[in-house]
Amino acid sequence: METLTKAWYFHKGTSKKQRDVTLMKEHRMEYGNTGNCFDLALWLLDEFKNDGITAFPIGSKFHSDEAHVAVVALDEKGNRYLCDLGDQWLQPILVEENNEDYTNEKVKGFFPAAEIQVQTRDQNHIEILYHRPNGKVSKQLFDLTPIERDVFLQGAEYSQNHVYPKPLFECRVPYKNEIAHWEFFHWESFLSTSEGLHEGDQTDSIEHWVNMIHEKSGYQKEFIYEALSKYR
Template identity: 70%
Template structure:
């Protein structure tokens, strides 16, 4: 039996169904000259209203946590490899029975998944419908960590370990500030898109785009033409075109500095 999240958790989670994960906002806001680079939720909401934008995994986790708390759902932040370029954060939400569910907007999951591996209904079978373009397995919890296995088409396989120890807000904000000041030269944009009878994962990275589906990875466009990507990303996620041009132009200057 697959345990799905409670209706309350799903109701909050679905508010973010059309929220991409991207680093364009990070590069754009970095150049605004503010003393801190991690935006507060109120400012993220303003920017969403003005430009249609969201942010990276730190932005999304902070925003999702805030929304869970406003909706009366117990939740906390988790993360790994803080103060490195590989840092990642997510949220754990609890249902009325205390079951924990991993809620990861940063990796664009389709649905929160139960990680209460001591629950009698827990299964480590391969599950579909939780992650775009992959089956998921949740391995038994060890040392307050849970391991997620990602089974992609054609035998491709990867895994990720989540430490389930709650992160204090001060520690989270320190890690977030480090991440928001770390501008890598390759732009990244990920979103969930309808594809045939499934929800697929569309990714723009380093001036190339890819579509991950249940039957495999499809390479799409490759060009450094900013106007092309402005139109494509606007079509995928309805981001403001002026914002996209500004953010992508900043990445070309970053690449110039890096070369």
């Protein structure tokens, strides 16, 4: 999940800033890039549709810098699964009240560098608790109400037209016997693992971050350089 593509494509001069899935796939093939949470959700919805899986977008704080969107997919029994690529979840998680396996229990393997709990507020609202290795607990409230596609696309277009001044890049990386979370934000990096948070490099050298992000993701170096230059 990253905002490099947003800044890069914003300056291409197109009237429509939210790319369709076909164009995202073309860019992926050419540059290796992906996009922000709206891009990832739109692409995931298309993949579910192609596979015959019922799914819909959910989100919060549309038309603001804090907007976030994810996807809910249904199994053959109508059970809902949260799929949040934007926040780098490792796999979908069942969010029904009758889930006796891990509702209200701390579980591993769903989110990098944290145990999580699913707490049901009501039929359409859940709260996720993230338990970090240092004992810190953060919370996130999800509204599972489906968002109409036109509302989703309006929110996406707004987001792509508002480039946050600090570059962000997040990815999942292998670390020992787990999948960790590597983040580059505003010219410094962090690695979140089950052992705790490891602070990484801090420099305003674009060349350094081009090499680092390329190493982590395989993104084309020329693309990374052009994208990061938009933030300078």
